Amino acid sequence: MTGPGLRPGGRSARVQESIHSAVRALLEEQDRSTVTVPQIAARAGVTPSTIYRRWGDLSALLADVALARMQPDSEPANTGSLRGDVQAWAEQYLDEMSSEPGRNMLRDVQSSPTPGLCVTIIGGQLQMILDRYPDQPKPGVDRLINLMAAPTVFRILFSPAPLEVEELHRLIEIAFSQ
Template sequence: MAIKEGIRTGGRSARVQESVHAAVRALLNEQERDTLTVPLIAGRAGVTPSTIYRRWGELTALLADVSLARLRPDSQPADTGTLRADLLAWAEQYLDEMNSEPGRNMMRDFIASGCSSQCATVLRGQLQVILARALKRGEAAPHADHLLDMIVSPVVYRILFAESAPSVERMHELVDLSLRQ
């Protein structure tokens, strides 16, 4: 089930969401993720299981929602002065985060919940910030979807389905390849 959109950002709904998210994060720090259950999370959050089922539908959607909140950046991508350097910094950070155990779990949560388009929306937004800065500096810049295809897709595939994640050197090659037009 997809994560519900259009939920109010303030009031009781926001407090419930934060309480449930905090419970999930705390429980993930204490135990293995495959031991999590909706009743366990509800008890920790101080809500009923029906509240979680009504809002998220199933555990995988809740885990994906918590992951999506983690994926949203606290700040803008680094501004290093050039498009290439900005993309290198962003790509290295993305590789580092996604190649971690929490990052791999996050990608699996998105796939299992059917919410992967929301992940792409967040990533596209980060890339658009970088591209807008480059255009403002007078640099030629590709479309964000081109960067998703050329940089993000190979990373996700290699982390989830190949023997190993790409190296930092390979990330540099992917960035350079994505900038050739």
């Protein structure tokens, strides 16, 4: 129960969504290096001090928006097999995150004042897949993150080219070998 005068999803949530929407719109219209707090505030209909008070600086706001965008819209695909589900998830993740918006989201998440949220999101998705197959031997979430997701993210952020799908498949095979 909330206290008197407090509404879940009330004014604070509306202000946050307005600011997030303004950030997303500006990032679609212009290069991210040119986006400023005053632009975001004007687009969202708030004062810049509202943004600074809530997020501290632009990088923290961009990280918050990126983390919100990284939250999955649905459960991972169900192909009918554990490896098939992991492979479908990994291919989709590689495709989405190696795009320019995906790379920018990953860069923004690096600035998050709350480390580990990206691992929590990825881990939650992978755990959903693993939970579908309770009677099958399978790798743990940490093994999948270390052998599949981590190299994928590393190559996206620090290599001129993302991981090739064939190499991703080899990493999945290694993760499943006991």
